[in-house]
Amino acid sequence: MNDITSRLACAPVVPLIQADDPSVAIATARALAKGGLTVLEVVLRTPAALECLQALCALDDDIVVGAGTVLNAKKTHDCIERGAAFIVSPGLDEGSVHAAQSQDVPIYPGVMTPSEVMRAISLGLDVVKFFPASIAGGVPALKALGSVFGELKFMPTGGVSAANLHEFLAVPSVLACGGSWLTPKAAIADGDYEQVTTLASEAIKIATQTRGEQK
Ligand code: 3PG
DSSP: OOHHHHHHHHSOEEEEEOOSSHHHHHHHHHHHHHTTOOEEEEESOSTTHHHHHHHHHTOOSSOEEEEESOOSHHHHHHHHHTTOSOEEESSOOHHHHHHHHHTTOOEEEEEOSHHHHHHHHHTTOSEEEETTTTTTTHHHHHHHHHHHSTTOEEEEBSSOOTTTHHHHHTSTTBOOEEESTTSOHHHHHTTOHHHHHHHHHHHHHHHHHHHHHHO
């Protein structure tokens, strides 16, 4: 287990940060960390995403910042250059996987089918994103994949929320869940960072309870 994987085992929820402005990204990250979520994913879906990523990676805060929606090897390098501690992608792009592996940075590419899982395993991966989790079969699909691919861990994302987090985290092969529900656009636009902290605390509470039940 690398450092990030073991940190995710303790705080197994990864909020997505989609920001146009580094100061908003920083305020969002701090609100999430205040609620207990310290492994964060900046998604490359805005023109300022790389700048936001760099600003968060430069903070002296106790947070782990990765990059998401990374679609190719060039973007993988760009993100690592700006300090990304891990890379997430909606799909499995071998160039991105090799780019991340060549720099010893963990990468969690998205998979949806057994064949994609097998490609991920043959690339030497032990953690993958399961995306879009709810459309790809949700908890029953994860259980089926988990029973076949013993050692592999999944990070379901896409349709995960406070309402179903418990069910996803209760699946033994799930390392962590990702999602955008923790960073509602409207709350952030209104500067309501307390709401972000409340959502993060709620997620940690659900995670602690679920993982406690598994012991
Ligand atoms: C992702 O990039 O992982 C998804 O867009 C997140 O899906 P969600 O908005 O349903 O959480």
